Amino acid sequence: MTEIIKINATSPEEAKISKAAKYIKEGGIVIFPTETVYGIGADALNGDACAKIFKAKERPADNPLIVHVSSFEMAEEIGVFPKEYAAAIKKIWPSPITFIVKTRKELPKEVTAGLKTVSIRMPAHPVALDLIKKAGVPIAAPSANPSKKPTATNANQAIKYFDGKVDCIIDSGHTFFGVESTIIDLERFAILRPGPFTVEEIEKAFGKKIKVDEITRGEVTVENTISPGTKYQHYAPETPLFLFNGAVKGLIEDLDNIDEQQEFCFIGSNQSCKEMSKAVGCSTIELGNKKNLYEIAKNLFDGLIMLDSLKVKFGIIESFDEAGIGLAIMNRIRKATSHKEFKA
Numbered sequence: 121m122t123e124i125i126k127i128n129a130t131s132p133e134e135a136k137i138s139k140a141a142k143y144i145k146e147g148g149i150v151i152f153p154t155e156t157v158y159g160i161g162a163d164a165l166n167g168d169a170c171a172k173i174f175k176a177k178e179r180p181a182d183n184p185l186i187v188h189v190s191s192f193e194m195a196e197e198i199g200v201f202p203k204e205y206a207a208a209i210k211k212i213w214p215s216p217i218t219f220i221v222k223t224r225k226e227l228p229k230e231v232t233a234g235l236k237t238v239s240i241r242m243p244a245h246p247v248a249l250d251l252i253k254k255a256g257v258p259i260a261a262p263s264a265n266p267s268k269k270p271t272a273t274n275a276n277q278a279i280k281y282f283d284g285k286v287d288c289i290i291d292s293g294h295t296f297f298g299v300e301s302t303i304i305d306l307e308r309f310a311i312l313r314p315g316p317f318t319v320e321e322i323e324k325a326f327g328k329k330i331k332v333d334e335i336t337r338g339e340v341t342v343e344n345t346i347s348p349g350t351k352y353q354h355y356a357p358e359t360p361l362f363l364f365n366g367a368v369k370g371l372i373e374d375l376d377n378i379d380e381q382q383e384f385c386f387i388g389s390n391q392s393c394k395e396m397s398k399a400v401g402c403s404t405i406e407l408g409n410k411k412n413l414y415e416i417a418k419n420l421f422d423g424l425i426m427l428d429s430l431k432v433k434f435g436i437i438e439s440f441d442e443a444g445i446g447l448a449i450m451n452r453i454r455k456a457t458s459h460k461e462f463k464a
């Protein structure tokens with residue numbers, strides 16, 4: 121049985137938080153909102169509890185979990201934060217940014233996958249923070265999606281994926297950002313996964329340049345990369361999905377050469393969708409205003425999930441500017457398309 125608890129996202133009701141926290145304290149698993157995506161969490165110090173997350177998600181055992189904390193002191197109990205970075209981290213947390221640091225003490229192998237490092241984040245979501253505080257323990261939580269599927273950014277999707285497979289699901293509506301946190305490897309000062317906390321913001325907060333490479337952009341998927349999760353296929357809808365690089369006008373011209381107009385769906389900004397549906401007559405999934413990349417990010421995973429419900433032959437998704445949160449959007453799109461590009 122899964123208990124579903126509706127909790128107010130901005131002023132969480134204490135009695136309801138206590139109910140959910142009880143599941144964590146007793147070694148259960150709880151799906152909860154963060155400002156990025158929903159997470160599927162357990163007591164990070166309880167290996168047996170964390171093992172249940174892997175079972176529910178069908179997640180490969182060598183993919184470590186992010187540990188969520190509610191204070192810097194809690195973070196320091198499990199990880200070693202280099203002195204040169206600690207002040208900046210204290211200033212920017214809570215926020216959608218995760219740091220990979222050396223472990224301070226032995227953590228369950230389910231959390232670290234046997235690595236000597238641990239990834240830690242303090243989420244900027246009142247429900248997540250209150251849940252951690254009430255549970256009194258750090259909460260290990262990957263994104264709330266079965267392995268390889270697009271992540272749940274709202275409780276309804278989490279319920280569709282996990283009803284009957286977890287102890288409790290907290291329903292606090294849609295998350296704020298819609299893409300997962302930025303992950304920083306502090307040792308190399310490099311971005312392993314781009315997210316809502318942007319390159320520009322990181323460089324301002326730390327006063328130095330951060331490394332952005334093809335792994336950050338999601339252009340390569342390599343075995344044995346430093347972040348185990350980057351080698352697995354991610355976010356993919358069942359429907360084959362192709363990336364179209366370039367202006368919609370070019371796509372419309374290219375499509376003149378094929379006779380499958382009615383059998384695909386175009387995913388993109390409201391503006392591009394309108395152009396496509398007028399010129400080509402295909403079905404479309406609108407992600408938001410082209411000028412508001414935050415809106416596009418927020419709707420991206422919902423759009424990928426919707427594609428499968430349309431039962432079309434294939435999908436074509438447009439590319440976005442890689443500035444700011446656009447870097448995270450394009451990283452997720454490259455992974456969702458498994459690097460397949462649309463060419464007529």
Ligand code: TXA
Nearest residue numbers: 156158159184237238239262263300301346347348349
């Ligand atoms: O926004 C988020 O970060 C969400 C919410 C729930 O907080 N969580 C999330 O977790 O996206 P997950 O497990 O889906 O992605 C975490 C990524 C994985 O690719 C994993 O391999 C990597 O972080 N990771 C975790 N610990 C690591 C470590 N010690 N070294 C390198 N990579 C690590």
Ligand code: MG
Nearest residue numbers: 262263271300
């Ligand atoms: Mg994930």
